[in-house]
Amino acid sequence: MSDLDREVAGIRCREVLKLLSSYLDGDLTEAEARRIDDHLRECDRCEHFGGRFSEAVAALRHELSRAAPLDPEVARRLRARLSDV
DSSP states (O other): OOGGGOEETTEEHHHHHHHHHHHHHTOSOHHHHHHHHHHHHHOHHHHHHHHHHHHHHHHHHHHHHSOOOOOHHHHHHHHHHHHTO
């Protein structure tokens, strides 16, 4: 049996990994989230992987939320257009 087929708290590791992104996004029903919570409390492997996955997702979200620097020429044209309004 594969490690991913191990069942803990009524749900297999494979299912937890499949739902992990939706779990982190808060897109699961309350019952589904509770099943994942129960599994993570009892499964060291999924809890460890889920923590690392959560950190990676948080870092990506932070990086993607930062504004990209505006090209100086684009900024100049934008200011010129806005001054005409």
